[in-house]
Amino acid sequence: MTHTAIDDGERVRAGSELAAFSRALYERGWMPGTAGNLSVRLPGGTALITASGRDKGDMTAEDMVVVRADTGEEAAPGPLRASAETTIHSAIYRTTDAGAVIHVHSPYATAVACRTGHRTHLNSLRIERFELLKGLGLDDPTRTEVPVFPNWPDVPRIAADVAGHLAATPHAPPALLITDHGITTWGRDLAQARNRLECLESICQLLLMAGPELPAEKERLNS
Template sequence: MTRPAVDDGERARAGSELAAVSRALYERGWMPGTAGNLSVRLPGGAALITASGRDKGDMTAADMVVVRADTGQEAAPGPLRASAETTIHSAIYRTTDAGAVVHVHSPYATAVACRTGHRTRLTSLRIERLELLKGLGLADPARTEVPVFPNWPEVPRIAADVADHLAATPHAPPALLITDHGITTWGHDLAQARNRLECLESICRLLLLTGSVPPAQGKEG
């Protein structure tokens, strides 16, 4: 398989941007410890993603791994391993025109994912009327349904679910939740993906404050 060629200057620029956003999200408590992962699509079929096992508050441009955008396969052997959830990023790149993907464990979205998700089947979070929906770039900013995926132990299985869902619903919102896990958003660049993350995290906070999220139900069956 041909490895994507990556310009060193482009890699350094993208790596610095990823590191800066990672540190900012860590400071907000959304990427505690080594949790969470960020990536950007690069020219030539590649993507740059945060390395596995690195403290998100201390990341630098050197803490990134080049992978194939469509498969998540690492472009070349090296001392760092790509994030364990790289296949979810590649599922999004493969089925959308996203230029960047953000996955974090922000508290309100994670709490909503715990309440609305199911261990073995896809569910959804219906959101209506809230002004912040306009920040998601929806065709209809009055309402949307954010998918909530089962948190399978095998990450490629989650990625396959995500790819199937996005391929079948091309007008789905640029966001998803994973049961008991966290939130993922994407956009044409890292700034837009982060803005959408902030909007959806705020929406989840409002839903919890207003009692608009039903109490957690049994997740088996």
């Protein structure tokens, strides 16, 4: 199978699953309007991702775009454009064994990203002791540091930061925050990526409820 030869049955199945997860996350208020994006890895070095500019509460299997998993380039011309943040998904696929990626604007994680992020430097959110950390599949389920990336206007620059960090940090948690933007999680499939998202959104809610100070540590991004 080549990069562009995708089995129609597999594409429709994956597209239907993406649409169902998109609608469910929209109904929770985590993907308002056209915000957010989801993708799944397909055979043959490709991925299927939600199209740009589509209402996430009304998506169908036809509202998806096939892209190269390692670069984010569209695998074949068509009427739809891939999400503007496709390169971030491809950075994750290129540096991890993720089978699915979810990016949303869930309120508590986004608020934490606003409070811990920096405009020009990579920061990290230190999380310790929460029982919910067990849901992330960490080597050490008692603590982790979630990276908080600068929200560069040029999305490929964010993707380059993400790829560099993940390549240099093989035991990084399956999640990241983007300053003033939102949260991205990944897993072997959409269900696992969503479960990890739910755990981190709940942790962020608890952190905000616990007090005014968040356990952030500034870290300069390695170039």
